[in-house]
Amino acid sequence: MEQEKYLVFLNHINRDKPNDFRKINVKECPFCNREKLVNIIDKSGPFILLKNKYPTLEDTYQLVLIETYTCDTDMGEYDVEYMDKLIRFGVKHWLKLEEDNTYKSVIFYKNHGPHSGGSLKHPHMQIVGLKNIDYKLNVKDEYFEGIEIYKSENCLVNLSNKPINGFTEFNIIINDDLYALNELSYNIRKVVHYVLNNYFVKCDSFNIFFYHWKQRIICKITPRFTTSPLLLGYGIKQVSSIEHDIADKLRTMYFQ
Template identity: 75%
Template structure:
């Protein structure tokens, strides 16, 4: 059984939130101007974990991870070592907050680009502790099964046969002993680079969602465009007629 609860969006906080894509309440990037950051929890070189200055969701604990000093970059451009360090820093804090037991569940995700639901271009991720909602009740094993693109002893990369929301969803799956985090980081970087540079249509936005379920860390990467009206109005999901070609191209370009 899934969740039937709704999160409450706090409009009075959102009205003051800067939005770079809509050019609202912003003169300069707040994440570039590091000397003005407040409520910093941890810092390791370019990586900063801090409380979200605009916690727009009621009954949650909202944190931001700033990924880099540079506004004009993306995850696909990071070096392999940089990406490994970022994922280790981020996952460490996500799992630490989850293990605290203070929240019903803890979500960890990334928005990138104007169609992703994000508000700032500067590369960042978010960790949100949910007081009253267990996200795992909405998740089915089927969402992470699909066309195999890459498999090693520690990591599986595939393209969903039954995507959570429809069309193209890439999955990266490892055991949660954390031994394979470097492989997750390495393969996640490849998938992001593919989406932003070699996907079969022009793509400038994506989401990454992390899940900790059944002793595994699962990562789902979704290119983002305008949402399908069939999904919004009827809950009808779609898959692409060229899913095999998408998987084959990613495999040929990045996993040979």
């Protein structure tokens, strides 16, 4: 069995990193001020992919995907065409970096809100090449199984009944031929809007995690709150007693 590996967090770099939520080192939004951006890799309309100015993870290649021109919106408010173009742009660069043998694996994810682990409000995503860690060693098929909410010929949406970290995790699954990328983006938008506006408790934060797993592209959307002490201290995961109600509400509001 391969020994567990840890990423090293570089505190000396993090000291200078701006943080909107903690009001640290923030005079103006660095992503709104586009003329000062450097190390740009690609642009497409409002979308910019660039090297992360604060690469806080050792032995990684960190990229930031800026989603919008301004701070005052969120993914649940994007129109269908905008969302489709964003996800295509991000997935293209994620899968392209996966082809580089420099990295054992490449992760693609999004933080949104004060409880998500993010530091800037401006909508953005991140792509990180991991030189020494293969995230797929920590993945199991059961993490992407659950209560069916929506199913078409090319796309499945469900609520995990064996989540990675507990409570609510929504999965959106397509094949990696990318034929259904428009359905993936459309359904991500629906679930994000539900989480921020119609979840059973008030929620201002979420994470999105992408997986390239067994010829599938999988997107996991997780509402975020204070992490359970049972998970932190004992690795004990929990699921909600109203998971079927959560699935039914999402299905009724967004998929009928």
